[in-house]
Amino acid sequence: MLTPDLLHASLTDPLLDVMNFLNEIALRFPEAISFAPGRPNEKFYDSRQIATYLDAYQRYLREERGLSEAKITSLLFQYGRTNGHIGELLARMLEKDEGIRVAPESIVVTVGCQEGMFLSLRALFSQPEDVLLVGMPCYIGITGAARLLDIAVAPVPEREDGLDLDALEAKVLALRAEGKRPRALYLVADFANPSGRSLPEASRQRLLDLAAREQFLILEDNPYGFFSREGSRKPTLKAMDTRQQVIYLGSFSKSAFPGLRLGYAVVDQRVTGTDGKTHLLADEFSKIKSLLTVNTSSLCQAIVGGMLVLNDGGLLEANQEAIRFYKNNMDATLQALARSFPRSEAWARDVTWNVPDGGFFLVMKLPIEVDEALLEESARDFQVLWTPMRYFYLGEGGEHELRLSCSYLTPEQIDVGISRLARHLQKAVTERQSARRALAG
Amino acid sequence: MLTPDLLHASLTDPLLDVMNFLNEIALRFPEAISFAPGRPNEKFYDSRQIATYLDAYQRYLREERGLSEAKITSLLFQYGRTNGHIGELLARMLEKDEGIRVAPESIVVTVGCQEGMFLSLRALFSQPEDVLLVGMPCYIGITGAARLLDIAVAPVPEREDGLDLDALEAKVLALRAEGKRPRALYLVADFANPSGRSLPEASRQRLLDLAAREQFLILEDNPYGFFSREGSRKPTLKAMDTRQQVIYLGSFSKSAFPGLRLGYAVVDQRVTGTDGKTHLLADEFSKIKSLLTVNTSSLCQAIVGGMLVLNDGGLLEANQEAIRFYKNNMDATLQALARSFPRSEAWARDVTWNVPDGGFFLVMKLPIEVDEALLEESARDFQVLWTPMRYFYLGEGGEHELRLSCSYLTPEQIDVGISRLARHLQKAVTERQSARRALAG
Numbered sequence: 042m043l044t045p046d047l048l049h050a051s052l053t054d055p056l057l058d059v060m061n062f063l064n065e066i067a068l069r070f071p072e073a074i075s076f077a078p079g080r081p082n083e084k085f086y087d088s089r090q091i092a093t094y095l096d097a098y099q100r101y102l103r104e105e106r107g108l109s110e111a112k113i114t115s116l117l118f119q120y121g122r123t124n125g126h127i128g129e130l131l132a133r134m135l136e137k138d139e140g141i142r143v144a145p146e147s148i149v150v151t152v153g154c155q156e157g158m159f160l161s162l163r164a165l166f167s168q169p170e171d172v173l174l175v176g177m178p179c180y181i182g183i184t185g186a187a188r189l190l191d192i193a194v195a196p197v198p199e200r201e202d203g204l205d206l207d208a209l210e211a212k213v214l215a216l217r218a219e220g221k222r223p224r225a226l227y228l229v230a231d232f233a234n235p236s237g238r239s240l241p242e243a244s245r246q247r248l249l250d251l252a253a254r255e256q257f258l259i260l261e262d263n264p265y266g267f268f269s270r271e272g273s274r275k276p277t278l279k280a281m282d283t284r285q286q287v288i289y290l291g292s293f294s295k296s297a298f299p300g301l302r303l304g305y306a307v308v309d310q311r312v313t314g315t316d317g318k319t320h321l322l323a324d325e326f327s328k329i330k331s332l333l334t335v336n337t338s339s340l341c342q343a344i345v346g347g348m349l350v351l352n353d354g355g356l357l358e359a360n361q362e363a364i365r366f367y368k369n370n371m372d373a374t375l376q377a378l379a380r381s382f383p384r385s386e387a388w389a390r391d392v393t394w395n396v397p398d399g400g401f402f403l404v405m406k407l408p409i410e411v412d413e414a415l416l417e418e419s420a421r422d423f424q425v426l427w428t429p430m431r432y433f434y435l436g437e438g439g440e441h442e443l444r445l446s447c448s449y450l451t452p453e454q455i456d457v458g459i460s461r462l463a464r465h466l467q468k469a470v471t472e473r474q475s476a477r478r479a480l481a482g
Numbered sequence: 483m484l485t486p487d488l489l490h491a492s493l494t495d496p497l498l499d500v501m502n503f504l505n506e507i508a509l510r511f512p513e514a515i516s517f518a519p520g521r522p523n524e525k526f527y528d529s530r531q532i533a534t535y536l537d538a539y540q541r542y543l544r545e546e547r548g549l550s551e552a553k554i555t556s557l558l559f560q561y562g563r564t565n566g567h568i569g570e571l572l573a574r575m576l577e578k579d580e581g582i583r584v585a586p587e588s589i590v591v592t593v594g595c596q597e598g599m600f601l602s603l604r605a606l607f608s609q610p611e612d613v614l615l616v617g618m619p620c621y622i623g624i625t626g627a628a629r630l631l632d633i634a635v636a637p638v639p640e641r642e643d644g645l646d647l648d649a650l651e652a653k654v655l656a657l658r659a660e661g662k663r664p665r666a667l668y669l670v671a672d673f674a675n676p677s678g679r680s681l682p683e684a685s686r687q688r689l690l691d692l693a694a695r696e697q698f699l700i701l702e703d704n705p706y707g708f709f710s711r712e713g714s715r716k717p718t719l720k721a722m723d724t725r726q727q728v729i730y731l732g733s734f735s736k737s738a739f740p741g742l743r744l745g746y747a748v749v750d751q752r753v754t755g756t757d758g759k760t761h762l763l764a765d766e767f768s769k770i771k772s773l774l775t776v777n778t779s780s781l782c783q784a785i786v787g788g789m790l791v792l793n794d795g796g797l798l799e800a801n802q803e804a805i806r807f808y809k810n811n812m813d814a815t816l817q818a819l820a821r822s823f824p825r826s827e828a829w830a831r832d833v834t835w836n837v838p839d840g841g842f843f844l845v846m847k848l849p850i851e852v853d854e855a856l857l858e859e860s861a862r863d864f865q866v867l868w869t870p871m872r873y874f875y876l877g878e879g880g881e882h883e884l885r886l887s888c889s890y891l892t893p894e895q896i897d898v899g900i901s902r903l904a905r906h907l908q909k910a911v912t913e914r915q916s917a918r919r920a921l922a923g
Contacts, residue, residue, distance in 0.1 A: 042752055042753075042754055042760070043751055043752065043753045043754070043763060044753070044754050045753070045754070045755070045756055046608075047606070047608070047665075048605055048606065048608060048753065048766060049604055049605060049606075049607065049608045049770075050608055051604075051769075051770075052605065052766050052769060052770070053756060057769045057773075058769075060769075060772055061765075061769070078561075080560060080561050081560075083552070083555055083556055083559060083560060086555050086558075086559040087555075088536065088540065088554075088555065088558055088559075091532075091533070091536060091781070092532070092533045095529065095532060099529065111524070113529075114524055114527050114528075114529065115524055117527075117529055117741055118524060118527040118529075118739040118740065118741040119521060119522075119524060119739070119740055119741060120519075120521050120735070120740040120741075121741070152593050152743075152774075152775040152779075153775060153776050155773065155774065155775055155776045156774065156775050159773070159774055163490055163492075163630060164489055164490060164493065165488070165489065165490075166490065167487075167488070167489055167490045167491055182773065182776075185772070185773040186773045186774075188773075189604060189770060189773050189774075190631075224488075294561070298559040298560070299559065299560055299561040299780075300558055300559040300560060300561075300562070300779060300780035300781045301779055301781060302593075302775060302776065302777065302778065302779040302780075303779075310484055311483055311484065312483075312484045312485070312486070312489065313483055313484070313485050313486070314486070315486055315494060319483070322484060324502075325489060325493050328492075328493060328498045328499075328501075328502070329490075329492075329493075329630060331501055331626070332498075332596065332600070332623065332626040332627045332629075332630055333593075333596065333597065333600055333627075333630075333774065334593040334594060334596055334597055334743060334775065335594050335596045335623075335743065336743065337743065338593075338741060338742055338743040338744075338779055338782050339740075339741035339743075340532070340741045340742060340781075340782065340785075341779050341781065341782065344781075
């Protein structure tokens with residue numbers, strides 16, 4: 042029998058139990074309307090597409106790359122190059138969809154974006170004094186991965202208009218004064234998970250300048266960038282990056298589908314070897330990846346390769362229908378919230394929410410505490426699920442907030458779900474506020 | 483510009499550069515006959531199989547499991563359960579093919595066996611005094627993964643008949659006396675990479691007893707177990723494991739194909755939580771996996787699911803042709819060696835090799851040093867590649883040995899390749915021995 046002291050300390054960290062709790066409550070209430078999962082909608086998937094994509098990629102290899110049938114079989118079925126076999130197609134896609142110009146050799150194909158985060162952390166963090174900077178609230182994938190590697194994390198607050206750059210600068214200087222090394226900042230600049238916020242364009246240049254001056258790298262994670270709701274898309278930090286300050290982490294889970302487990306990291310930083318020669322940091326990622334997953338499924342790479350070949354090299358155009366769908370869903374959510382939480386009613390007066398420019402998520406602030414008991418009540422008595430924001434904070438924060446994700450539902454489900462949420466919160470706010478008044482009286 | 487001191491120490495470890503050197507020499511001499519790669523042969527692959535397997539799995543989900551089309555689409559395309567969706571099929575396969583009886587919940591589907599190793603190491607190693615035991619010579623995948631996590635490794639010598647259990651016991655006692663905690667032993671019990679050796683059946687029970695007594699776990703990695711050449715297959719350690727001492731690491735890279743990047747870990751150990759309740763160690767693996775790769779490609783799982791459904795639940799029968807092929811290749815290699823290195827000739831007298839019962843690998847011992855210069859000469863002047871055994875040792879060892887892998891070639895290529903190897907070694911042995919005599923004289 043094993044006891045906790047025999048296992049890695051991360052496994053007794055409550056941070057790693059959060060996902061379990063959320064999964065478990067979703068399983069217990071399968072009929073609930075769920076604003077919890079940040080997953081893409083399945084209406085765009087059809088299993089007959091798989092063969093079409095595979096055929097298209099094989100045709101491309103045969104006709105455009107001149108490969109023999111034997112070589113094509115090898116590429117699809119065999120162990121492959123650690124950093125992947127679709128680097129050239131990805132470089133073309135990045136230029137077309139994002140205006141990012143990088144050499145194919147600097148691209149590492151990963152098992153989803155999550156592996157890209159893990160590779161980045163393992164490569165860049167070597168000493169106990171090395172610190173990872175993250176905006177607060179923050180996606181659990183990165184803080185959890187840091188926990189697995191015993192990497193210290195320093196939170197920096199987000200404001201309504203994205204990461205607080207003054208607080209970031211102060212934090213970096215304070216860390217240096219303590220003898221720490223802030224090595225990298227993790228950031229979702231566009232439609233962040235969980236907050237839905239984006240970094241204004243002017244702040245992006247300031248952040249790049251700060252990173253250059255203070256010698257830290259930026260891990261830019263961009264799973265939602267396609268899905269803007271209002272206004273034009275902002276340039277990614279990587280597109281503005283003239284000094285190789287940014288490691289760009291991409292995902293095909295939203296632009297293609299999650300079952301591929303396919304992502305990539307753009308790692309064009311240069312490293313001076315012990316022999317004085319320089320090479321790409323991507324080559325160091327390759328060494329680590331060979332010991333984590335060997336390489337990313339060649340077959341899954343071929344499927345994305347086929348999608349790219351069939352869509353003139355990019356995925357933004359191919360995602361127009363999905364972009365409209367998620368925009369409609371976010372609009373529906375915002376309209377339903379405005380309808381169901383009227384300012385004119387006392388219980389709803391202090392219920393607020395942000396209005397994201399895009400993405401899958403928004404955050405509501407409540408005048409009562411958002412805890413597991415409230416979620417349990419919401420699921421059991423009102424058949425509606427969401428995510429407490431508390432989970433996305435290290436230390437204090439988020440006690441009065443919840444996250445709504447609107448990607449996975451239909452507009453009709455959203456309407457019903459927000460009505461249920463309003464009925465629950467009307468009850469809960471009224472009850473808890475009168476309980477508080479009774480206590481105070 | 484990054485410098486090595488800014489990166490994790492593993493990245494400047496020569497261990498992690500070995501693969502680069504081997505890949506690079508293979509790229510420089512693409513026409514060479516290569517006994518280097520331990521990869522399966524591609525003659526068994528056909529891209530039209532993919533659709534057949536996917537169809538079969540969908541039919542199984544529809545007809546045997548009663549899932550709706552919407553649920554099937556979700557299972558194939560969406561994010562999935564961290565530990566995978568084919569656990570029941572895998573439990574049935576393990577019982578049928580290996581006589582291993584485990585509950586589906588104890589199976590973690592992994593991104594190849596490599597991820598299973600990494601998960602095992604991260605879960606089980608928590609303190610600086612924790613030590614991983616490995617047989618010497620050893621597969622680089624496990625020693626490299628340990629390096630990534632700064633885990634100390636203690637080597638135990640292999641003998642001609644597999645791991646030296648006396649040396650293992652002495653090592654465990656010595657480590658405990660130093661205040662260390664030997665937490666686990668990594669082992670390929672059947673047709674090991676690189677040595678080709680297997681652990682005799684009697685030693686297996688003794689090893690299990692030793693592990694139980696000395697409280698360490700066994701990480702049994704079994705990629706080659708199907709491919710026996712002579713005699714009947716031995717029971718795996720896991721099939722003999724009545725006390726949950728063994729974490730069993732499986733791979734579909736040889737029994738299906740590597741491009742899937744699909745493996746699994748059987749983790750039926752129990753853990754007592756801080757609340758006193760017990761749960762499976764597989765659930766702890768799930769927490770770690772969610773932060774490494776989230777889950778294994780649902781699509782790749784579905785392909786293996788289809789293979790299993792179409793083959794009455796097992797893969798051993800479906801691999802009979804492959805088993806014969808690898809047996810023939812090993813026979814061809816052994817016959818060619820006997821023919822090309824006749825004992826009657828002086829230069830060949832001290833060239834020896836082992837005779838494995840199966841698998842992909844054998845080891846040759848030479849009377850001269852096997853270094854990178856010899857490999858370079860072999861590739862350049864004789865167009866034949868192999869792997870220096872030196873790379874598989876921590877510390878000293880393997881200086882006069884090379885590994886031959888016979889899985890990737892045809893019997894005809896094997897004949898030509900071994901002839902070339904003999905011509906090279908005749909020259910090299912003669913030259914180096916006369917140089918040595920000249921120096922001595």
